[in-house]
Amino acid sequence: MAHVETEHLTEERYSMTSKTRNILFAVIGIGLILTIIGIFQVKGAGAEHAAEHAALVSNGHEAGLTAEHHGPSWTARVWANLLLNSWYTLIIAVCGVFFIAVNYAANAGWASGLKRIPESFGAYLPIGLLFILIVIIGGKQDLYHWAHDGIMDPDSPNFDAVLKTKEWFLNPVFYYVVIPGILLAFFLFHRMFRKFSLNEDRIGGVKFFNKSVAWSGPFIFIFAFGFSLCAWMLIMSIDSHWFSTIYSIYNFAISFVAGLAAMTMFALFLKGQGYLSFINKEHIHDLGKFMFAFSIFWTYIWISQYLLIWYANLPEETEYFYKRLDGNGGQFQFQFWLNLFLCFGFPFLGLMTRNAKRNTTWLYIVGTIILVGHWNDVYLMIMPGAVGEMAGLGLLELGMPVFFAGLFIYVVLQAFEKAPTFPLQHPYLQESVHHDVGP
Amino acid sequence: MANKNKKFIYGIYDDADAVIHTVEKLRSQGVDVHDCYTPFPVHGLDRAMGIKRSNLTIGAFISGTIGCITAIVFQLYVMVGDWPMIIGGKPNWGYFPSFIPVTFELTILFTAFGIGILFFIRARMIHGKVEDLVDLRQTDDLFVVAVEEKEHRFDKEAVNRTLIAEGALEIREREYNK
Numbered sequence: 001m002a003h004v005e006t007e008h009l010t011e012e013r014y015s016m017t018s019k020t021r022n023i024l025f026a027v028i029g030i031g032l033i034l035t036i037i038g039i040f041q042v043k044g045a046g047a048e049h050a051a052e053h054a055a056l057v058s059n060g061h062e063a064g065l066t067a068e069h070h071g072p073s074w075t076a077r078v079w080a081n082l083l084l085n086s087w088y089t090l091i092i093a094v095c096g097v098f099f100i101a102v103n104y105a106a107n108a109g110w111a112s113g114l115k116r117i118p119e120s121f122g123a124y125l126p127i128g129l130l131f132i133l134i135v136i137i138g139g140k141q142d143l144y145h146w147a148h149d150g151i152m153d154p155d156s157p158n159f160d161a162v163l164k165t166k167e168w169f170l171n172p173v174f175y176y177v178v179i180p181g182i183l184l185a186f187f188l189f190h191r192m193f194r195k196f197s198l199n200e201d202r203i204g205g206v207k208f209f210n211k212s213v214a215w216s217g218p219f220i221f222i223f224a225f226g227f228s229l230c231a232w233m234l235i236m237s238i239d240s241h242w243f244s245t246i247y248s249i250y251n252f253a254i255s256f257v258a259g260l261a262a263m264t265m266f267a268l269f270l271k272g273q274g275y276l277s278f279i280n281k282e283h284i285h286d287l288g289k290f291m292f293a294f295s296i297f298w299t300y301i302w303i304s305q306y307l308l309i310w311y312a313n314l315p316e317e318t319e320y321f322y323k324r325l326d327g328n329g330g331q332f333q334f335q336f337w338l339n340l341f342l343c344f345g346f347p348f349l350g351l352m353t354r355n356a357k358r359n360t361t362w363l364y365i366v367g368t369i370i371l372v373g374h375w376n377d378v379y380l381m382i383m384p385g386a387v388g389e390m391a392g393l394g395l396l397e398l399g400m401p402v403f404f405a406g407l408f409i410y411v412v413l414q415a416f417e418k419a420p421t422f423p424l425q426h427p428y429l430q431e432s433v434h435h436d437v438g439p
Numbered sequence: 440m441a442n443k444n445k446k447f448i449y450g451i452y453d454d455a456d457a458v459i460h461t462v463e464k465l466r467s468q469g470v471d472v473h474d475c476y477t478p479f480p481v482h483g484l485d486r487a488m489g490i491k492r493s494n495l496t497i498g499a500f501i502s503g504t505i506g507c508i509t510a511i512v513f514q515l516y517v518m519v520g521d522w523p524m525i526i527g528g529k530p531n532w533g534y535f536p537s538f539i540p541v542t543f544e545l546t547i548l549f550t551a552f553g554i555g556i557l558f559f560i561r562a563r564m565i566h567g568k569v570e571d572l573v574d575l576r577q578t579d580d581l582f583v584v585a586v587e588e589k590e591h592r593f594d595k596e597a598v599n600r601t602l603i604a605e606g607a608l609e610i611r612e613r614e615y616n617k
Contacts, residue, residue, distance in 0.1 A: 303539055
């Protein structure tokens with residue numbers, strides 16, 4: 001090239017303002033208080049529910065109540081909520097690591113200036129792992145039917161021959177060792193990419209870039225299998241008898257689109273605070289395109305799962321959608337259709353035009369809708385199976401996501417503080433700075 | 440009678456950046472650049488030329504919508520109206536999922552064809568049209584900047600000087616009969 005334009009950039013560090021910090025602490029506090037009030041509400045409702053059943057039983061309506069109806073208790077709702085929110089934030093955090101690895105593997109440069117944002121997402125992984133461990137250990141009996149006593153034991157009255165065939169996967173080794181191990185591996189990969197990135201800042205050169213490229217392949221490979229195992233074990237096994245071969249991709253689609261929405265909003269927030277001055281409408285436009293594209297990808301996976309089950313009409317498969325559409329007199333029906341609107345209709349029409357993808361305020365709105373929509377999506381994956389008729393939308397369902405959102409943002413911003421806001425020595429930084437999608 | 444012939448001045452370059460600079464310089468002098476011919480898309484050139492955003496996306500949206508509506512109407516006509524069919528015990532009316540794959544595919548098909556056809560019409564690339572190149576190598580390694588010679592307020596010497604100053608290999612003139 002006859003001439004090369006290079007922008008002179010200097011190192012820049014983010015520091016959380018006390019206002020941001022106070023707001024985040026307030027959000028975490030409000031979330032926690034609402035959660036605790038919610039737990040007590042749920043407990044009260046659970047006691048009433050139990051009393052009703054006792055009354056019915058004493059009136060002689062025993063048939064179909066005592067034998068079949070050992071329905072989920074109120075604790076199931078609390079555990080299910082904890083699983084929902086910890087899984088949702090965890091997959092968003094994992095998406096950050098995956099996004100970096102994909103960009104390295106694809107040799108993509110446009111996002112290298114934004115790289116520190118997804119990189120910071122990884123800092124949430126150990127906390128996410130901790131919450132998952134709490135759920136795994138505490139909520140086992142409440143959430144997972146296959147984990148009940150005697151299910152795998154041919155001599156027990158609870159014996160279930162169908163689940164016995166799945167014992168090679170649904171067993172304590174996978175449950176207690178492999179799943180946390182995979183999540184730990186994700187975290188270690190994150191540490192490694194982070195270390196390469198920081199060393200690159202310190203030493204420079206392309207050595208660490210090449211190392212990152214070399215390791216991103218193995219990470220994506222392990223991510224593909226590990227993420228699938230986690231989705232099957234933690235979420236799909238709630239509906240123990242049912243299975244779907246597209247389930248892990250479905251979860252991945254949620255992870256990627258929600259992660260991108262979060263990334264976009266972090267970028268907009270940091271830009272609003274006066275950092276990352278070289279990030280302009282071009283980068284925001286590309287992030288918007290990603291959100292748009294992966295909303296459609298999610299819909300494609302959703303319809304692929306729904307359509308095949310609807311068409312084949314096999315009872316053991318339709319059970320899943322029966323529960324979500326008509327179960328308990330259509331308890332989840334509204335949320336089911338709302339989900340399609342929030343995750344597909346709104347982003348599809350809302351992000352279609354070019355101006356929409358370049359408008360900061362609008363991207364905040366669509367990003368929030370996408371995040372709320374996919375929370376509802378995960379809700380629909382977990383609640384009908386684990387909680388059933390006891391499920392609902394109360395203070396607990398309001399408070400816990402608020403708490404997790406505050407915690408996630410706080411952890412990410414704190415990790416973001418610890419390194420320069422963009423990788424100054426990244427070989428593709430200039431490409432990112434001059435990124436241009438055309439008029 | 441006004442002269443209806445169009446005259447063009449072509450500057451031929453061998454460097455993409457020089458083309459961008461020439462265009463910027465000419466436009467800053469108040470000269471309208473008619474067009475640029477390059478063997479590959481040059482980043483930043485359309486911005487430098489001040490080209491407005493294409494309306495092709497609106498065409499794409501309209502063709503997609505037509506495809507979507509066509510698919511739905513056609514399926515409703517075939518499966519519900521003209522000869523109701525029950526396949527696999529599914530209700531033929533009131534349940535939509537089985538229509539979705541065809542609707543999806545036809546939307547994409549119409550969008551792809553629509554945008555392709557509209558592009559060819561807009562770019563006047565009709566099949567069989569003989570190419571009219573300034574220089575054969577503009578499809579290989581040369582870049583051409585075309586400036587239309589206007590009758591009024593047009594300083595031909597200044598344009599020539601700018602083209603040469605920015606490193607034109609040669610300058611050509613051509614006249615077209617409308």
